[in-house]
Amino acid sequence: MPHLAYPTTTCEGFRCETHCAVRGLAICGELGPAEHEEFERLAQHVRYGPKEALFSEDEVADSVYSLIEGIARLYKLLPDGRRQIIGFALPGDFLGMAPGNRYSFSADSIGGVTVCKFFRGPFLRFIENRPQMLLRMNDFATRELSLAQDQMLLLGRRSAEEKVAAFLVGWRERLARLEGVTKTVSLPMGRQDIADFLGLTIETVSRTFTKLEREKLIVIVPDGVRVLDPKRFDALAAA
Amino acid sequence: MPHLAYPTTTCEGFRCETHCAVRGLAICGELGPAEHEEFERLAQHVRYGPKEALFSEDEVADSVYSLIEGIARLYKLLPDGRRQIIGFALPGDFLGMAPGNRYSFSADSIGGVTVCKFFRGPFLRFIENRPQMLLRMNDFATRELSLAQDQMLLLGRRSAEEKVAAFLVGWRERLARLEGVTKTVSLPMGRQDIADFLGLTIETVSRTFTKLEREKLIVIVPDGVRVLDPKRFDALAAA
DNA sequence: CGCCTGGTTGACTAATGTCAAATTGGGTGG
DNA sequence: CCACCCAATTTGACATTAGTCAACCAGGCG
Secondary structure, eight states: OOOOSSSSEEOTTOOHHHHOSOTTTSTTTTOOHHHHHHHHHHEEEEEEOTTOEEEOTTSBOOEEEEEEESOEEEEEEOTTSOEEEEEEEOTTOEEOOOSSSBOSSEEEESSOEEEEEEEHHHHHHHHHTOHHHHHHHHHHHHHHHHHHHHHHHHHHHOOHHHHHHHHHHHHHHHHHHHHOOOSEEEOOSOHHHHHHHHTOOHHHHHHHHHHHHHTTSEEEETTEEEESOHHHHHHHHOO | OOOOSSSSEEOTTOOHHHHOSOTTTSTTTTOOHHHHHHHHHHEEEEEEOTTOEEEOTTSBOOEEEEEEESOEEEEEEOTTSOEEEEEEEOTTOEEOOOSSSBOSSEEEESSOEEEEEEEHHHHHHHHHTOHHHHHHHHHHHHHHHHHHHHHHHHHHHOOHHHHHHHHHHHHHHHHHHHHOOOSEEEOOSOHHHHHHHHTOOHHHHHHHHHHHHHTTSEEEETTEEEESOHHHHHHHHOO
């Protein structure tokens, strides 16, 4: 896909068939050919440049999003600016469902991001009489909820070192689902993002990375880490 | 409902019609009379005594539960015994959906609890071709997820005092939905439960209650608190 | 009456946050 | 190609919050 001149662009020539690498994983993964065609007609394929907002907390939630490519950070802010990142969205993830008619969190791109965007109304009409789709939405929501609960345990009850180790293990597993297993875990998000995800400060995250490196559990490389001792590492992160 | 002699009992005479106070709020709230009758035939009405397990993390998830009466704590444990309470379930709440085929958390009663219990298979077969039910399941999951995200913000980014204040405000709102607005907020869970929900120690929770009382924001009463200054209080808890 | 459980208080400690300075590395213009 | 600049990260010294450990207190029940 060409990198377009302006940051946010509707991709005219995009076809799921040829351009989407995560069909099987995404919300649309179980649609038959005919239904998928109808579904695709509801979608707008949009590309965002780095650090752009997909949507913001408290905005009227007029759209839902299926992330196709790139990584997004999802977060909530307190009035004084404190930020909690509630998750990182990867290709295949489904975003934008809200309990009321407004988004309950904000989402923005980290690097470049491509999404399928659906207006809420047509999307809901499409799924409302398709049990397959509804069941799949339920699976997605249940998985998200379980991840959120794991994160509550991490935030409430783990030490800084355990948080960082668990984060790296969890992130490696999520990447493995997409790209297969690798020794080097790429970290496209910055230290501040990791800190805001783990409920720590950037300094504590930095010190903890350094400590793990001194203890020969990892090696810090540009935009990622290499895991040296997966066994000892998983033990640190253990549930 | 009579308090039965043995802690866990199947209630033979139970009929949703006459005994269930939360039909409108529960998962079954939008079923028509005929469908509800079919649905009720799938249910077992079970009563638990205080501090009994409804289900435990990692057990095979053979049932789902609709809480009718009482309060349950939902929690996860680390191998060394540290506990994080991920939520308190109230009447109308729906429990036991898991991403795999095992529960991802444990649930037990605080005081006495009554539930509708459904075996997973028949339950899934009932809902799988009923878009109404699936949509409602989605609403429940979305609401849960949003609550979990609020809690992540609280756990990761709020001070002890803010945590306690936000907890009391949130709890008061949830009770208000069931019982209407009251000045006195009843707290059926103990201090240790509150601590494990907020990612604090019991001592810090106790000190913080005392501090809020000294500052004339609340009065501590047996099994609850009275909120004296709702405005200043909401400000402390503010999102 | 006194025990038992849950809750509170006090003194001290440890983990993490804060503030400030130094370092690194990538990107750009000369 | 090199020097510089900027942003991100790391490191250090110190402050603060919440945790730990231990004692004390209060109400409910046998």
